[in-house]
Amino acid sequence: MFFVKHPLTWLAPLALVAHSVAAEPFTLRSADIAHGEFMNQAQEFAGFGCNGANRSPQLSWSGAPAGTQAFAVFAYDPDAPTGSGWWHWQLVNIPSTVTSLPSGAGDAEQPRAPKGSQHARNDYGVAGFGGACPPEGHGAHRYQFTVFALSQPLELPAGASAALTGYMVKAHALGSASLEALYKR
Template identity: 50%
Template sequence: MTQRPPLPYDQLPPVPAFTLTSEDFEAGVTLPDRHVYAADNVSPQLSWSGAPEGTESYVVTCYDPDAPTGSGFWHWVLIDVPKEVTSLPGGAGTGAFPGLPDGAVHVRNDYGSRDFGGAAPPPGDPAHRYVFAVHAVDLPKLGPDGDASPAYVGFNLHFHTLGRAVLVAEYAAPKE
C-alpha cells in the first residue's frame, strides 16, 4: 500500500491549537456530497473558538494532500477574515457568498477560481483527506491580494500564524 503524504501542518513549526467544528461534518468522516465539486459544491459551515491572544484576523483554508500532483491541491483560501468573526455559514465561500464577512478576500484556489472548490478526487483513488484549517493571524490584513497563489499565502502565514485549528474529513469519488 502506498504511504499517504503527511498532513501539511505537520511539516511546519508547531503553533498553539484551538477548536474548529462544523455543523456539516465531524472529524474523520466522509465529506457530505454537498461539499463535492461535481455535486452541489457548497462550502461547509465552520465555527472556531479559543484562538490565541493577539489574534487580529483569520485565514480559512481547505487542502487535499492526497491529490496526485506532487504538491497537493488547494480547494479554498480565504484571507483577512476579521478577528470578530468566529464562524462562517454554509455557502459563505460559494455562489453569491451569503454570510461572507466584509473585508474577507478569496484567493484563487487550484481550480483557478476565487471561491471554495469542493472535493474532486480522481475516480478509483483511495479516499482523499480534506484538511480544513483556520489560522489565527497577528495582522488585520495578511498582505496578499486575491491574485496571490495559495503557496504565497502559506509563505506569509508562516511568519504570522499565532495558532491553528484543523478539521479533517475524507472523500472518495465513486468508481466509473
C-alpha cells in the same frame, strides 16, 4: 524556633488560582462535516466530472490565541496526485470578531463571507471554495480544514497564488486548529 516568612509567600494562593485557570484550546468544529468522517455530496465540486453542490461547510472556532488580529481558513487535499496536493479554499483577513462561517461562505459570488475577508484563487483557478473531486477509484482523500489565528491582516496582491497566500498566513500565524474530513468517488 523562629521562622522568617518569605516576603512573597502571600502570592502562593494566587499562583494556584492562575495555574488552575488554563486557557481554552484553539478548536475548529463544523455542523456539516466531522473529523475522520466522509463528507457528503454538498461539499463535492461541480465540474471536472463531479456533480456536487460545491458548498463550503459551516465552520466555527473558539479559543483563539491572545493577540489575534484576523483569521484565515484553508481547505487542502494532501492526497491529490499532483506532487503538491490541491488547494480547495483560502479565505484570508476574516475579522478577529468573527468566529464562524455559514455553509456556502466559500461562494465568492454570494455575500456570505465576512466583510473585509478576501478569497484567494484555488487550484481550480477561481477565487472561493472548490469542493472535493478526487479521481474516480483513487480511494479516500483527506480534506484538511484549518483556521489560522493571525497576528495581523495580510496584504496580498490581487490574484495571489495559493503558495504565496500560504506563506503569508504561516508567517503571521499565532496558532491553528484543524479538522480532517474524507471523500472518495
